[in-house]
Amino acid sequence: MSNESNNQSNSSTPDLSNFWMPFTANRQYKAAPRLFKAAKGMYYTSSDDRQVLDATAGLWCVNAGHGRTEIVEAVSKQLATMDFAPTFQMGHPLAFEAASKVAELMPTGLDRIFFTNSGSESVDTALKIALAYHRARGEGQRTHFIGRERGYHGVGFGGISVGGIGGNRKTFSGNLLPHVDHLPHTYNHAETAFTRGQPNWGAHLADDLERIVALHDPSTIAAVIVEPLAGSTGVLVPPKGYLQKLREICTKHGILLVFDEVITGFGRLGKATASEYFGVTPDLLTMAKAINNASVPMGAVAAGRHVHDAVVNAAPENAIEFFHGYTYSAHPAAAAAAIATLDLYKRDNLFERANGLAATFENAVHELRTSHHVKDIRNLGLVAGIELESRPGAPGARAYEAFVKCFERGLLVRYTGDILAFSPPLIIDEAQIDQIFSTVRDVLKDVA
Numbered sequence: 184m185s186n187e188s189n190n191q192s193n194s195s196t197p198d199l200s201n202f203w204m205p206f207t208a209n210r211q212y213k214a215a216p217r218l219f220k221a222a223k224g225m226y227y228t229s230s231d232d233r234q235v236l237d238a239t240a241g242l243w244c245v246n247a248g249h250g251r252t253e254i255v256e257a258v259s260k261q262l263a264t265m266d267f268a269p270t271f272q273m274g275h276p277l278a279f280e281a282a283s284k285v286a287e288l289m290p291t292g293l294d295r296i297f298f299t300n301s302g303s304e305s306v307d308t309a310l311k312i313a314l315a316y317h318r319a320r321g322e323g324q325r326t327h328f329i330g331r332e333r334g335y336h337g338v339g340f341g342g343i344s345v346g347g348i349g350g351n352r353k354t355f356s357g358n359l360l361p362h363v364d365h366l367p368h369t370y371n372h373a374e375t376a377f378t379r380g381q382p383n384w385g386a387h388l389a390d391d392l393e394r395i396v397a398l399h400d401p402s403t404i405a406a407v408i409v410e411p412l413a414g415s416t417g418v419l420v421p422p423k424g425y426l427q428k429l430r431e432i433c434t435k436h437g438i439l440l441v442f443d444e445v446i447t448g449f450g451r452l453g454k455a456t457a458s459e460y461f462g463v464t465p466d467l468l469t470m471a472k473a474i475n476n477a478s479v480p481m482g483a484v485a486a487g488r489h490v491h492d493a494v495v496n497a498a499p500e501n502a503i504e505f506f507h508g509y510t511y512s513a514h515p516a517a518a519a520a521a522i523a524t525l526d527l528y529k530r531d532n533l534f535e536r537a538n539g540l541a542a543t544f545e546n547a548v549h550e551l552r553t554s555h556h557v558k559d560i561r562n563l564g565l566v567a568g569i570e571l572e573s574r575p576g577a578p579g580a581r582a583y584e585a586f587v588k589c590f591e592r593g594l595l596v597r598y599t600g601d602i603l604a605f606s607p608p609l610i611i612d613e614a615q616i617d618q619i620f621s622t623v624r625d626v627l628k629d630v631a
C-alpha cells in the first residue's frame with residue numbers, strides 16, 4: 184500500500200504515485216495525466232471516453248492494429264494450455280514454429296533466430312553473438328563496437344554504449360562499455376531539408392568507417408551497429424548508397440554488420456525488413472515490437488547461418504555453445520502471439536498495404552511544409568518526422584505542447600526533442616492519414 188500517495192483515486196484516475204514511469208517527465212505527467220483504457224483497430228479510448236487515433240502504432244509496434252481477435256485468441260488459448268515452459272535444455276513446439284515463421288521473413292541466410300523479450304535485450308544479445316563469433320574463429324581480439332551518433336539501441340549497458348544519444352549516456356558515462364566508437368550521424372539540414380524519401384546527399388559519411396577502422400586497426404573491430412532508418416532520434420532517413428557502403432567496408436575488413444530493425448522490422452517500410460527494402464543484408468538483425476504486434480513482450484536476433492554455425496561448431500560436443508539466454512526466451516504466450524501475428528500480416532498483405540500507402544502518406548506529410556514552426560519534414564514508408572523550430576531557450580517545449588494539443592484533439596503522436604514522429608499501424612486508411620495531418624496542421628496554428 185502506498186502511504187505517500189499524492190493523487191486522489193477516482194473512477195478514472197488511479198493513484199499515480201507508485202509507478203515510476205519510464206522515459207517520462209513523472210512530475211509533469213502526474214500533474215496532468217493522460218490515460219488510455221481500451222484500444223481497437225486504429226483507435227485508443229481515453230479514460231474520458233474519447234476516441235484517439237493512433238498515429239504511432241503504440242510505440243512503433245502495433246503494426247496490425249489494436250485488439251486483433253486472432254492474436255487475442257491464440258494467446259488466451261496458449262495460456263490455458265501451457266502457461267510456461269523452459270527453453271533451457273527443454274523446448275515447446277511453438278518456440279520452434281515461431282522461429283521458422285520469423286526466419287521466413289528475414290533476408291536470405293539470416294535464418295537462425297535467438298529469442299529475447301525486448302529490443303534492448305536483442306541489441307545486447309547481438310553484440311554478444313558478435314563477440315562469440317570472432318572468438319569462435321580465433322579472433323578474440325576483435326572487441327571494438329562501432330555505433331553511430333543519434334543511434335538508439337535501447338537501454339542496456341551495451342545498447343547505450345553503442346547508442347549515440349547524449350541524454351541516455353550522461354548519467355552512466357563512467358560505466359559504459361569500453362572499446363566503442365561512433366560514426367557521425369547522417370543528418371544535415373542544409374543539404375537535405377524537406378527531402379522526400381532518401382536524400383541524395385550523404386553517402387560519403389559512410390567513408391568515416393574507414394577512418395575509424397584504420398584508427399583502431401581492422402583486426403580489433405567486432406561489429407558495426409546502426410538502425411537502417413533511425414527512428415527514435417527523429418526519423419533520420421539513410422542517404423542513398425550509405426548502407427551499401429557500410430556493408431562493403433564491413434565485408435572488406437571481416438567486421439560484422441548489425442542492423443537494428445526494432446522499429447523497421449515487419450512492414451514499416453513496406454517490406455518485411457528494412458534490409459529487404461534497401462537491398463543490403465547485415466550479418467545480424469535485431470527485432471522486437473511488431474514481431475507479435477506488441478501483444479506480449481518479445482524480441483529476437485536473426486543471425487546469419489555463417490555466424491551461428493561458427494559459434495555452434497566451435498564448441499565441444501555436448502557443451503552449451505553460447506552462454507546467454509533469458510527465462511522468457513520464446514515464452515509460449517509470446518510465441519503464440521508471434522505465430523498469429525505473422526500469419527495475419529501475410530493473410531491481410533499488410534506489408535504490401537503499407538507499401539501502397541507510402542506515397543499518400545508522403546504527400547500528406549509534406550503538405551505541412553508551410554505550416555507554422557516547421558523546420559523540416561522527413562519520411563519513408565509509413566514513417567514520418569516533422570521537425571519544429573525550437574522555442575528559444577526551451578528545446579522540446581514546442582513539440583511537447585503540440586503533442587498534448589494533438590491528444591486533446593483525438594490524435595496520438597510521438598515527440599522527441601522538437602520533432603513530431605508518425606508511424607501508424609499498417610491498417611491505416613487514406614481518410615485517417617488525412618485526419619492525422621489535418622489535426623497536426625490545426626494544432627500547429629495554435630502552438631506558440
Ligand SMILES: Cc1ncc(COP(=O)(O)O)c(C=O)c1O
Nearest residue numbers: 301302303335336337443445446
Ligand atoms: C532501434 C531500436 N532499438 C532498440 C530499441 C529498444 O527496444 P525496447 O524498448 O523494446 O527495449 C528501440 C525502441 O524503440 C529501438 O527503436
